[in-house]
Amino acid sequence: xxxxxxxxxxxxxxxxxxxxxxxxxxxxxxxxxxxxxxxxxxxxxxxxxxxxxxxxxxxxxxxxxxxxxxxxxxxxxxxxxxxxxxxxxxxxxxxxxxxxxxxxxxxxxxxxxxxxxxxxxxxxxxxxxxxxxxxxxxxxxxxxxxxxxxxxxxxxxxxxxxxxxxxxxxxxxxxxxxxxxxxxxxxxxxxxxxxxxxxxxxxxxxxxxxxxxxxxxxxxxxxxxxxxxxxxxxxxxxxxxxxxxxxxxxxxxxx
Ligand SMILES: NC(=O)c1ccc[n+]([C@@H]2O[C@H](COP(=O)([O-])OP(=O)(O)OC[C@H]3O[C@@H](n4cnc5c(N)ncnc54)[C@H](O)[C@@H]3O)[C@@H](O)[C@H]2O)c1
Ligand SMILES: O=C(O)C1=N[C@H](C(=O)O)CCC1
Numbered sequence: 001x002x003x004x005x006x007x008x009x010x011x012x013x014x015x016x017x018x019x020x021x022x023x024x025x026x027x028x029x030x031x032x033x034x035x036x037x038x039x040x041x042x043x044x045x046x047x048x049x050x051x052x053x054x055x056x057x058x059x060x061x062x063x064x065x066x067x068x069x070x071x072x073x074x075x076x077x078x079x080x081x082x083x084x085x086x087x088x089x090x091x092x093x094x095x096x097x098x099x100x101x102x103x104x105x106x107x108x109x110x111x112x113x114x115x116x117x118x119x120x121x122x123x124x125x126x127x128x129x130x131x132x133x134x135x136x137x138x139x140x141x142x143x144x145x146x147x148x149x150x151x152x153x154x155x156x157x158x159x160x161x162x163x164x165x166x167x168x169x170x171x172x173x174x175x176x177x178x179x180x181x182x183x184x185x186x187x188x189x190x191x192x193x194x195x196x197x198x199x200x201x202x203x204x205x206x207x208x209x210x211x212x213x214x215x216x217x218x219x220x221x222x223x224x225x226x227x228x229x230x231x232x233x234x235x236x237x238x239x240x241x242x243x244x245x246x247x248x249x250x251x252x253x254x255x
Contacts, residue, residue: 012036012037012038012039013037013038013039013057013058013237013238013241014039014041014055014056014057014058015032015038015039015040015041015042015056015057015058015059015060015237016040016041016042016043016044016052016053016055016056016058016059016060016080017029017032017040017042017043017044017059017060017062018044018045018050018053018059018060018061018062018063018071019044019045019061019062019063019064019086020043020044020045021043021045021046022045022062022063023145023226024062024085024226024229025043025045025060025062025063027226027227027229027230028060028062028230028233029043031227031230031233031234032060032234032237035234037238038234038237038238041053041055041056042054042055042056042059046063050071050074053080054078056080057080057081057241058080058081058082058083058237058240058241059071059075059080059081059082059083060082060083060084060085060233060237061082061083061084061085061086062085062086063086064086064088064147065086065087065088065147065148066088068084068086068088069093069096072084072097072100072109073100075107075109076097076100076101076104076107076109077100077104079104079106079107080107081107081108081109081240081241082107082108082109082110082240083109083110083112083233083236083237083240084109084110084111084112085112085115085229085233087113087148087151087152088148088152089111089113089152089248094111094246094248097109097111097246098245098246101244101245101246105244105245106244107244108240108241108242108243108244108245108247109240109245109246109247110236110239110240110243110247110250110253111246111247111248111249112232112236112248112249112250113151113152113153113155113156113249114152114153114156114204114229114232114250115229115230115231115232115233115236115250116204116221116223116228116229116232117231117232117250117254118221118222118223118228119153119204119206119221119223120232120249120250120251120254121221122157122206122208122219122220122221123153123156123157123160123249124251125219126157126160126161126208126219127157127160127161127163127164128164129208129210129217129219130160130161130164130165130168130170130210131164131165131167131168131170132210132212133210133211133212133217134170134173134174134211134212135173135174135209135210135211135212136161136165136173136192136208136209136210136211137173137186137192137193137194137195137208137209138150138154138157138158138161138192138193138194138195138206138207138208138209139194139195139197139206139207139209140153140154140194140195140196140197140205140206140207141196141197141198141199141202141204141205141206142196142197142198142202142203142204142205143198143199143200143201143202143203143204144198144199144200144202146198149187149196149198150186150187150189150194150195150196151196151204151206153204153206154189154194154196154206155189155194156249157206157208158189158190158192158194159189159190161192161208162189162190162191162192163190165191172191173191173192173193175193203222203223203224203225203226203228204222204223205220205221205222205223206220206221207219207220208220232250235250235253235254236250236253239253
């Protein structure tokens with residue numbers, strides 16, 4: 001590593017991007033390039049050696065659920081902070097990451113199911129509304145090249161809503177369905193029904209539909225362009241070095 005790589009140009013944060021040729025990775029490379037306090041030192045994609053990101057202080061991962069855990073392990077072992085947008089983080093995976101970080105208390109990892117500021121607020125509003133409504137269902141809509149269903153955002157929202165319902169002592173949502181074509185009632189995430197729509201023209205959209213006697217409340221968020229995720233990604237890149245351990249979601253960073 002040269003002296004300039006070691007320090008970063010003008011004291012800027014050295015950033016590496018994994019999944020750099022993907023839809024999100026390419027957008028992150030542009031956003032990092034355009035930020036005066038950040039320097040893009042590595043753009044790694046499938047087939048490239050991960051060691052290409054060795055010069056980075058912070059790695060941003062937008063790859064796929066099947067490779068993200070190996071990438072993250074590589075970062076933590078080398079003391080590289082990580083900002084992760086890739087989906088597929090089950091509770092078990094999050095526990096595994098916490099375990100790795102216990103051995104590297106100097107390293108920070110931020111994993112966010114959605115970096116859109118509006119999406120973060122949509123999830124907060126949904127969690128707040130949850131205890132007031134006996135019914136709730138989530139409808140997420142995405143572009144058809146998305147590999148996972150339901151989305152990470154919908155799964156995270158369902159968990160937050162389920163937790164708020166449990167804390168309020170609410171039971172199961174009312175549903176008299178007896179005959180069902182498999183899948184017609186969506187996926188069951190912690191007792192919350194989640195419906196996944198895929199259509200050309202969409203980017204990333206979600207509605208949380210609440211119902212109680214004589215009224216419904218719909219909380220909706222739309223990302224029309226992947227630039228919508230960039231302020232959140234850059235916020236996490238700038239914060240992660242000062243946040244050792246695992247941070248899930250952007251909420252703590254926004255506050
Ligand atoms: N958290 C958020 O705000 C947010 C927003 C959008 C997308 N996502 C998630 O980010 C992920 C990527 O989404 P996308 O639309 O950019 O997908 P994409 O398919 O366009 O990009 C993924 C990229 O990762 C690359 N890749 C695969 N294996 C790799 C490896 N071992 N090392 C390095 N690169 C590798 C692929 O070649 C591809 O270029 C998905 O899980 C998606 O759900 C999250
Ligand atoms: O385009 C995607 O893929 C997205 N994935 C995330 C999810 O699964 O929630 C965030 C929104 C866009």
